[in-house]
Amino acid sequence: LLSVALLVLAATPAQAGWTAGAPHGVPFGQLFGDPGSPTRAYLLGPASLYVTDDRGASWVARSLPSSNGIDSLAAFAGPPSLLVAIDRTGAVWHSTDQARSWSAIGCCALAVDAAGPALMIGNGYRGSTDFTRSVDGGVTWTPIATPPYVTQDLAFAIAPGGVVFAWTYTGVTYRSDDLGSTWQVITGIPEGAIVPAPGIVGSLWAGGLHSVDGGATWERPAPLVPGCSADAVLGADPLVVWLTGFCSAARSLDGGVTWELAALPDGGSGPVLVGAVLDGGMAALGMGSSGPWLLEPGQEPVYRPDGLPAMAYGPLLADPLVPGSAYSGTFTTSDRGASWRPVWTYWPQSIARVAGRVITDGTESRPAAGGAPTALLDDRGATASDPLGRRAWILGPAGLRSTVDGVHLTTPGAHGLLDYGQSDSSEVPLLAAGGDAATVIATFYRWPGTVEVSHDGGRTFRARTLPVDYADGLSVDARDGRLLLVLARGRLYRSLDAGAHFRRVRSGIVATAVDPRRRGVWYAATATRLEWTQDAGRTWHLLARPPGGRTSALSAGAGRLWALTGSLLSSMALPGARR
């Protein structure tokens, strides 16, 4: 009786303990430095604002002054230190307490002088070509001249001495030496934003090039990779310059005479755009695809997400080999989600795990423990591995490939596999593997729905008709390759005979996972409930209610079940098996 009671308890939801966590960051945002503090920076997200006072070690959320969205921020040293925000309608807001509170100042601003908050260029309304000037921080405005040619999509920069530059990214560039009362077309300005150095007359940066004579001549700083666009960010000291682009990051402490390169994450495969210069130029915060990074010449880049919101994304893959390890979006964790580190500087569409490596999109693999990637295929494809990570497959435009070590690819043959090139769809295929690493199945977003099944590792395929036109998800039982799961429009279909027949077994399902070691043990999530079956879908039982919001992905591996719920990633120990 005791053993029966323990057995029942082992399978009850009450014992399903969840560990919730998530990578943190802001995938899309803009950083601004604060000359009033060498360690302070602001991170402006699409509808959020965060501030750090410790070089990005921790971030605190602040309120935005306007629901219209903020176009730009500018900080001034003071005292008191002043933060000026311009929203998308041109309204000007001031904060003197690091964005804790805001005061409405005026309207109609387009740009503010980097040297001080009083001088602004604006217009009557967004899109208007009736440009105006304010010398009192946006309270009152005076009409100025309209540039002679192109007037749409102009950006403005105010340089020392009342010089104003206006430009478009199509090469139209104007200069005014009288705060906009008159404009002259100027030529020979490099492509990119014009950044005047505050306090140094004639010092301009544009497109990674530097001019010391007001734009008459330009020089390219030596260390930057040619052909990579780069914009300049200046520190409080105008001699401190950071240049970052898509290929490189460099710092100069002497106005561009000498330079030091700073390492970028993942070997520089993804851009990190510096927005805030810290510590007098010794370091800088830049935005990458996952959030802020601290860059410093001579040091490895450091991801700085603490305090930023959770932002878990798919694809989700529980590591089949390493307990407590999983991959989500661009991140990985090895401590059950307590901490996360970014792995990729791009967003993979599918992740597979084999041997000691992790494969993304079929284009690269890298050691799961971290390390340099190895290139695989030229074209992106769908990739999947069997639930124990013994073998992985890649299905791309070049056909089907498989690998047992994540480095060397073989062509299994794929006889009978539909040539997806014949489809008129624009969707990528779905790929799943299981059946003791012998079964691989694929389907494509096409009509009529078909799943193609191979039980010999991809050498031969047989097409099976799906009960639905399109499949949203595919799974293969980890041990028995005849057991297939197809998720389509919330309905879960099961086949016990390798796809010859499908039967609908559940509705309202948003995600599924298969137990990596036990035949017929599957997991399925509705929006709020997690259910499981131990008899290949004949009966289903409530397993748990994952924390967080709506579940959108499940994955099981190495003793844990992972769920992507809202912006959280949660995991629990896989429940015990029925004996």
Place this chain on the structure above:
Amino acid sequence: MIRRAIGIALATVVLVVPNAGAAVWHGGGSPPGLSFDAEAFGLDGSFLGLGTASGFGFYGLQFSSGVRIAYTAPAITGPLAERPVAGLPLGAAIVSLWRGGAGFRLLLDDGGIYASDVHGAAWSYVGSLGLFQGDMAAWAIDPRDPAHAVRVYTDGGVQRSTDGGLTWYSAYPLELPDSANAGAAAFRSDGSIVVAVGEKLWSSSDLGTTWTDLPDRPAPATIVAGAGGVLWSSDGAGLYRSDDGGAGWHRVAAAADDVVPSPDEPDVAWAIRPGEVAFTVDGGATWHRVAGARQPGPFGLLNTSYVPVPGGGRQICVFVAQGAWCSADGRAFASADRLLAGTTAGIGSVAPDPRVSGRAVGLSGGRLWETVDGAVSWHPSAAPSDPYYLSVKVTRRDDVLAGFGGVRARRHGTAAWRALGGPAALAFNVAADPATGTLYAVVGGRLWRARPGGSFRVTGARGLPLAGVDAIEIGGDGGSIAVTTGPGWWLSTDDGGTFHALRGPAKRFAVTVAPHDRFRLVAATLDGTFTSGDSGLHWWRVARRYAPSVIADPWARGRWLAIGNGVLTVSVDDGRSWHRLPGSPATSTSPSCCMLAVSPGRLWESSPDGPLGIGLAHGVWWRALPRS
């Protein structure tokens, strides 16, 4: 259990019988030919042709894997050398290729500009035109000094580069006409540039720092700079020439689609019009038509490029799929056989002779080819010079050639072609009844028929759609005709008297009619192969494999052959069951592989893929089929 095992064993034996004894494929030859994706001549007259590996990818769209092969020759006379290309990004397609510096320059559709060595094999990034960084109205790169480039945006912004596109600087903006979004730009030989957008023209001799307004003129479709600073421009009203940098233009000829000036002589140019290439050596005062340019196009409809050969000789070459023609000093275009010698063309349409074993004809490179030794060797076959050929068929009596000039036939063993009459549009889809040799075509909802030896006559067929016809299938000893306009099919089982909409087994399908059973159909769909014995009232799926090309063997009742995804299958029971056959060496999983055809006792297989489909074997192959 034992009985079941024996049954399985017997079934296995039955299944493998058709594959028993390794099939022997013969032939494998093909006409010479290559398809280049871009061509250019170096200053010394050396030739460079670049090939892009492409195919149909996952997304149902044609994808390009990028430039993969460089073919070079010391001159247009060849011989070609093949080199792998290095240094170019994957997946980008070619926008433009021209000579520059010591080698060549290449603009890809990702905006990247690359420079090559003299062989065009090793490339290095030199800059970017930034094609996708805004709405560009016009751009030009100086062919004499490839460091100089200018781009003009639709808002009037102008940028220039003096380092080959690595860095771009603002130039003086232009006041473009409202809603102008396309124009042309060209560098003259003195380094000045002319820009035309809408009806306005400007010139600049300082890379856009200052501009000079030129007199307005009707919107030019093109502006091309020739030798000596001469500008050529064409619009709907005529072809114009300017000797003063665009200040004054005088009309020298009727409108042309394109004008190709000589890179060496200012008064030499070629004007390209549909069906005509005209040549001038006196700056356009007089023109004469260059013989050998085919109608219309010329040389075809797609991917035709005209490249002048530098170094004198007043020579121009035309490159089309699988072929090249050149004309020197205005003489007739002649095939550049010496350049293409030793190459192998893919051949898309092979028509075996049902009467003469080992004979077949096919189209490649815009020419008609013939083999009489079972596709071991091919030689050009005399054909009418005017049409751009669409298809060729061989009946028991005639070779039939369909092209834009109409449908023509020649009796076997004769050289004279005779027109079969009817509207020229008949040529777009001509079908031949394998049993009788009667030809069928559909235009404007009417069925046309040409009996063997006769001409096309309209029939009284009813029920045909007015829409353009994509394909016609003939079977049932000529009594069953299936016609498709794309998604829909119409079927007649009364020798073309009345057509009814055919209900297919899937949303999209292609139908083949049994040669000797007017009610039996086989349909190829994405979900497999279906057969019907009652004119499409009921369908049965007989194969799950997708096989877009299904043909019937009119000389073996019940035998069907199909190929798809690189798998060749045969059915000997009217499509009820299918068995795999070993494919020919040309068989691949390429979607365009392969075309099947049958002659008595023989199966022919060919692929339209040119050698740029890397890793593919090409040529035309045949194997014996057992007599039924």
